[in-house]
Amino acid sequence: MLRNAPVSSGALPSPLDIVTPTSATPPTFLSTFLNDNPYFQAGFGLMALGVGLTALRQGVVIGTTTLRRRMLVTLEINNKDKAYEWFLAWMSHQNTLQTSKSRLLTPLTRSHQLSVETTVEQRKNGSSSALFKLVAGPGTHYVQYKGAWMQVKRERETRSMQLMSGIPWETVTLTTLSRDRRLFPELLTEARDLAMRGQEGKLVIHTAWGIEWRPFGQPRLKRPLQSVVLAPGLAENIEYDVKAFLDRRQWYADRGIPYRRGYLLHGPPGSGKTSFIQALAGNLSYDICLLNLSERGLADDKLFHLLSNAPERSFILIEDIDAAFNKRVQTSEDGYQSSITFSGFLNALDGVASGEERIIFMTTNHVEKLDSALIRPGRVDLIEKIDDATAEQATILFDRFYGEQGTQDSLVKEFSTTLSNIVKEEMANGRRVSMAALQGLFIRNEAGDAVTKCRDLFTPKPS
Incomplete structure (x- = not known):
């Protein structure tokens, strides 16, 4: 566009005389709203924009959660459940298989976060042995089971402990696609069978851990009953009595008699009392729960709980009962007096709150030191002497x-x-x-x- 000033003929216009045209772009609705709206400029618009973004984020979270619920399924196992140890042992076994073999039908991603479980076995002759087992530690792991991938998350609560045992609360959470939820029972069954297979044909010794019974050491080979040589007819008499008791459960129930049995084997050291009990348990496919009444921290209430919640198909063995309660006072070798009372022990054996479906074996080297209240019928039903060699x-x-x-x-x-x-x-x-x-x-x-x-x-x- 040229100015109105006259221009001489034949002369070019000066750059100052030329004005560059500007493109006239119409304003958009958004720019008009942001620039001309007084409420937006006052801050209300920014607040509304934040609310909108928050709502959008919440919508995404809700949508993700809904989608996760529909597509994924989780299984939680806490360390109070027996399946907890079975599953960790199963994972350890699968990891061992992958280490020893290059290919697996059901491969497992090797865990890089491991925990060690140490079992120390102290023998009577003073020697000891330690066994180490590596299991999946706290963290996230991934396994593939029968073609389905699963996320395994082991979590440990360090700020709170179990009241009686002092062990941290732990959980293992398995997550997989909802379509594969049927694999959970199959996996747990396989883990249980693996644990039972390790104990098949063997004797498991349990010891008290707080108010719980836990396996002590590795399962042991069963000892043949004939390997313990007792006086003629003695082993057969005890075995017959135990089998008769096991076969008369309904007989006890029909007559309202508590279904429990107590045995006392007495005699000099080395006569075979404990060996015979172990052999008898193995012969009947029973386990042994070894109860030490001199254990520190064991009180009457814990004793009640232990005797009432012994593992199924197990003998409760209390050795050297004369040393535990000498003159109705329980004192350990180092002079420590336990909080278990003699009356509490008697009530745990056959009191109102005592458990049923229980077989207790007690041994002693000095039967004459036992209180008559302890060995009366109902608490001790069969007393046998296992003497020196004939x-x-x-x-x-x-x-x-x-x-x-x-x-x-x-x-x-x-x-x-x-x-x-x-x-x-x-x-x-x-x-x-x-x-x-x-x-x-x-x-x-x-x-x-x-x-x-x-x-x-x-x-x-x-x-």
């Missing part, structure tokens, strides 16, 4: 050690007869020998040497 017991044990070692039958019979005569002669002189001592002698020596050295094992019978 000539017949020594002969049977000798034949089992050397009769299958390729020794000539004539020599075995000769040594066996000699051993029997020695035992009879020493017993007539008031001397005795334990079955444990004879067994140790037979383990260390050949047949002839064992017979020659057996006289050194006899000790005077205590008055």
Whole structure:
């Protein structure tokens, strides 16, 4: 556009005389609203925009949650449930399989967050052994089971502990697609079978941990009942009584009699009391719950709970009951007096609040020290003495050690007869020998040497 000033002919216009045209863009609704609206400029618009964004975010969260509920399913297992240990052991087993094999039908992503579970077994001779098991630690893990991926999240609550045991609360949460929820029972069944398979044909020893029973050490091979040589008819009598009790559950219920049974085995040390109980439990496919009444922190209420909640198919074994309650006071070897009272123990055995479906075995070396209130019928139903070795017991044990070692039958019979005569002669002189001592002698020596050295094992019978 040119100015109105006259321009001489033949001359070019000055740049100052030329005005560049500007494009006239019409204003948009949004710019007009933001620039001209007094309410928006006052801050109400910004507030409305924030509310809108918040609502949008909440909508996204709700939509995601709804979609997650429809597409995913979760399973929570806490450490109070038996399946908790089974599942962790199953994961540990699968991880071990992947380490040892290059390919698996159901592969598992190897865990990089691990926890160690240590089991220490203390033996009576002072030796001990420790076993280590690596399991999935707190954190998030992923497994593939039968073609379905699962998220496994193990969480530990460190700010609160279980009241009685002092163990932190833990949970394992499994998450997978809703269509694969049927795999949860299958996985738990497989984990249970794996745990039971490790105990099949073995004896499990449980010990008290707070108010809970927990397996102690690894399951042990069952000991044949015939390997414990007792006086003739003694083992058969106890076994018959236990089996008769187990077969008369309904008989007890019909007559309103509490379904529980108590046994007391007494005799000198090394006579085979505890060994026989272990062998009997294995023969009946029972476990053993070992109860130490001198344990620190064990009070009457905890004792009630333990005796009323023993694992199924288990014997409760209380060893050296005379040492636990001497003159109705429980004192440990270091002089510590427990909070378990004698009356509390008696009430736990057969009081109003005592549990049923229970078999208790007690052992003692000094039956004369026991209070009559403890061994009365109803608390102790069968009392048997397991004494030192007799000539017949020594002969049977000798034949089992050397009769299958390729020794000539004539020599075995000769040594066996000699051993029997020695035992009879020493017993007539008031001397005795334990079955444990004879067994140790037979383990260390050949047949002839064992017979020659057996006289050194006899000790005077205590008055």
